[in-house]
Amino acid sequence: MERTLAWQIATVTAIRPETAHVKSFTLTLSDWVEHRAGQHYDVRLTAPDGYQAQRSYSVASEPARQSEIELTVERIDDGEVSSYMHDVLVPGDQIEVRGPIGGYFVWQAHLGGPLLLIAGGSGIVPLMAMLRHRAASGSDVRTRLLFSSRTLSDVIYADELAHLAAEDNGKVEIIHTLTRAQPPDWSGYSRRIDRQMLTEVAAPLGPVPKMYVCGPTLLVESVANSLVEIGLDPAHIKTERFGPTGGVPRGGQS
Amino acid sequence: MPNGFISRGFTGRRRQEDVAGRLPPGQYVTPDFPVLSAGPTPRVALDEWQFRIEGLVTEPAEWSWEAFLKLPSREFVVDIHCVTKWSKLDTYWEGVSVDTLFESVTFEPQGMFAMVHCYGGYTTNLPLADLEDGKAFVAYRYDGKPLAPEHGGPARLVVPHLYFWKSAKWVNGIRFMETDRLGFWESLGYHHRGDPWLEQRYRGD
Numbered sequence: 001m002e003r004t005l006a007w008q009i010a011t012v013t014a015i016r017p018e019t020a021h022v023k024s025f026t027l028t029l030s031d032w033v034e035h036r037a038g039q040h041y042d043v044r045l046t047a048p049d050g051y052q053a054q055r056s057y058s059v060a061s062e063p064a065r066q067s068e069i070e071l072t073v074e075r076i077d078d079g080e081v082s083s084y085m086h087d088v089l090v091p092g093d094q095i096e097v098r099g100p101i102g103g104y105f106v107w108q109a110h111l112g113g114p115l116l117l118i119a120g121g122s123g124i125v126p127l128m129a130m131l132r133h134r135a136a137s138g139s140d141v142r143t144r145l146l147f148s149s150r151t152l153s154d155v156i157y158a159d160e161l162a163h164l165a166a167e168d169n170g171k172v173e174i175i176h177t178l179t180r181a182q183p184p185d186w187s188g189y190s191r192r193i194d195r196q197m198l199t200e201v202a203a204p205l206g207p208v209p210k211m212y213v214c215g216p217t218l219l220v221e222s223v224a225n226s227l228v229e230i231g232l233d234p235a236h237i238k239t240e241r242f243g244p245t246g247g248v249p250r251g252g253q254s
Numbered sequence: 255m256p257n258g259f260i261s262r263g264f265t266g267r268r269r270q271e272d273v274a275g276r277l278p279p280g281q282y283v284t285p286d287f288p289v290l291s292a293g294p295t296p297r298v299a300l301d302e303w304q305f306r307i308e309g310l311v312t313e314p315a316e317w318s319w320e321a322f323l324k325l326p327s328r329e330f331v332v333d334i335h336c337v338t339k340w341s342k343l344d345t346y347w348e349g350v351s352v353d354t355l356f357e358s359v360t361f362e363p364q365g366m367f368a369m370v371h372c373y374g375g376y377t378t379n380l381p382l383a384d385l386e387d388g389k390a391f392v393a394y395r396y397d398g399k400p401l402a403p404e405h406g407g408p409a410r411l412v413v414p415h416l417y418f419w420k421s422a423k424w425v426n427g428i429r430f431m432e433t434d435r436l437g438f439w440e441s442l443g444y445h446h447r448g449d450p451w452l453e454q455r456y457r458g459d
Contacts, residue, residue, distance in 0.1 A: 047260070101443060241290055
């Protein structure tokens, strides 16, 4: 049954850098409920004079992790909430959150596959929750992740993604594209995601993969259009976009 | 500050005094126009486009694109508020007031609730009272240009006094009903009405 989403005070128990601009925050919740992979939480900051700022952040951790969630947050230069989380928060601090929120951009193991996940930058976060959920629940659905980052050092969760792929008998494949700079020995894609790349990445999954696309607006718009153009079913394409402001809006229709 | 919680070390560096009174709780002003939608952008050919008012009305009304453009149009300058926390002030639209569309139909007295339908399958629910008396319009131009597909073109509903998910993109009709049913986001945990000034973001708010 649906409950009212009350604000609660969470405790920051760990902060882990993922890249130069991205950190993961482990929050312990007194009123924890199991989320679904792909959902988000709202974070609210309150100043001494009562001024408040709120933003939404996707949950990165798998639902099976009891009593805590992990949010992975990219620091946006003029981002009021992300810069606070990056620059001020330390383990032991408290922070107000409510969630989980959003019931459309979600994947649960019983929904099956095959899964085609496409991420740009920090758009990987809700998809990582799906990959972690897939692993934790013992699902063996064939899964391909196409992940666009600027440079190798901007790849969020690089080690864990490599580990997931190595561990799973080829059922999880991670395909990277680096759009700005590539190391000398780079053998992956070196351009923005385009139709040709999507055709190559989607082909092994057959005609009806379940598709989840998350990233900046322009990437998602272009990828979703291309997926439709190469003949995949729009009804199986779920998208989440964040605007050029760099906030991470979730849900909504705007 | 209902529970008195203060975020250690947070002062809020972006207080926007000049917009005092125009920003609902928990919102921030963005100069951009972010795009959010749940799936690919539907492409609608103008010669196939249509808009219908149906359900509990004595006679359904229907417009082709050509007929819709002949309806009296006007300019609207409104503030919009997205549930994902951004607000955009003084947005400039052109289109047709929903009141103008309603002049073409006679409502059955029990048809007090509307479901807005869209190309691509999106729906959102509103009571009739939130659509009439100058509260809503169907826009086909934004910022002096035809409304772009990613922002809901050819035409979108705009209901500025409610969170922007009620302003359905790619709109193609309004169906009137006796009872309030839930639209797409409303059935996925979002508030059934969505008044930003009451911060009705999620069910139960």
